[in-house]
Amino acid sequence: MSKKYAxxxxGQGAQAPGMMKDICAASRPATACLFRFSExxxxxxxxxxxxTDAETLSRTDRSQLAILSASLIAAAALEEVGIVPSAAAGFSLGEFSALYASGVLSFEDAVRVVKQRGIIMQRVCGSIAERSGGNPPGMAAVVGLPPEKVAEIAEAGGVYAANLNSPRQTVVSGTAEGLKKAETLCTAAGARRFLRLAVAGPFHSPLMQEAADEFEKALADVPFNDPKIALFxxxxxxxxxxxxxxxxxAVRHLVQRVRWTDEEDALAAFMQSDGGSWAILEPGPGKVLSGLWKDSPWADKWTVSPCGTAGMIAVL
Known part of the structure; x- marks a missing residue:
């Protein structure tokens, strides 16, 4: 029985200067993908x-293009060795990589849409910061508290529970003032960490409604095909x-929370019902999603293999 891959x-926050350089050096299809993306x-x-330095790369209008390109480059290198997905999911911005991998968006539309999305979101984040006296909004990962407790604290602190990452980690989103208050409340409630993320806005919250309205107009004439593989x-x-x-x-995504734990469950249920031999890969920078999977109920059945370097791909 041949192996299938999910x-x-x-998504944003996984970026790092220098990413994918070794993969492009080792893979002609990866380099071709880079050139096509640039064009x-x-x-x-x-x-x-x-x-690009890390600070500049964290800007929304820079990081979104960077992460999408890195993920598509990694996927091209995997395809070179015969590995293609039979299921796909993406975390936050990573969902656009999954839309391409599943055939919903063409390569060119994925690039153009994400570039426009980043520009729109960066502009809205700048407006929020300006209204807050120049203090930029953002997101923070709360570690060590149950999701329901974080949601309760978020409401009291004026921020939003934006990403349901794992039973031990929930990301909150809000203004600079709101995040400061939420940090005090979460620490008092026993959180082990309140870690500010390398992102430039209060994503997946109602604070991004202006961006969602503008992005909806930008998508009006973009064709979205039915997925050719399982997409979550x-x-x-x-x-x-x-x-x-x-x-x-894709529009609601900007203002609604990321239900990643539910998505992991749905993917796992799909793979179980399929009955085949499955492996899960993380094409792109970092190891965030492989780490979150370790906290899932499915960690004993499958692990997630990061695929962000040439060495990681070579051992698959």
Whole structure:
């Protein structure tokens, strides 16, 4: 029985200067993907990935393009060795990598849409910061408290429970003032860590409604095909049934929470019902999703293999 693969694509915060350089050096398809991405985006993506400092790379209009390109480069290198997905999911921005991998978006549309998304979101985040006296909004991971407790504290602190990452980790999203208050409340409630994330906005919260409205207009003429493989959604935490559903979710995605724990459960249930031999890979930078999977009920049955370097791909 041939092995099947599920791809989990990372989102913002996973970026790092220099990512994918070794993969491009080792894989011609990866390099071809980089060139095609640069041509479509209208800029030299190699400079973005390899010559940009960490602070600049954390800007939403920079990091979104960088992470999408890194994930597609890693997927191209995997395809070179005969590994293609039979199921796909993406965390936050990573959902657009999954939309491409599942055939919902073309390569060119994925690049153009994400570039526009990053520009829109960066502008809205700047407006929020300006209204807050120049203090930028953002997100923070709360570790060591149950999700329901974090949601309760978030409501009291004026922030939002944005990402349900694992039973031990929930990400909150809000203004600088709101995050400061939430940190005090979470620490008092026994949180082990309140870790600010390398992102430039209060994503997956109602604070991004202006961006969602503008992004919806940007997507109006973009075709979303029905998925060719099993695709899972952050918004519903379930399998996506159609391109129309995926398009609606792409807009709602900006203001609604990431139901990652539900998505892991849905993917695991799908793989179990399929009855085949499955492996789960994380194409792109970092090891965030492999780490979150370790906290899932499915960690004993499957592990997630990071695929962010040439060495990691070589051992598969």
């Amino acid at each position: 791809f989990l694509f990372p 479509t985006a209208g800029e030299d993506i190699s400079k973005l990935l390899w010559e 959604s952050n918004v519903s935490g379930k399998r996506v049934a159609s391109g129309a559903e995926a398009k609606q979710a």
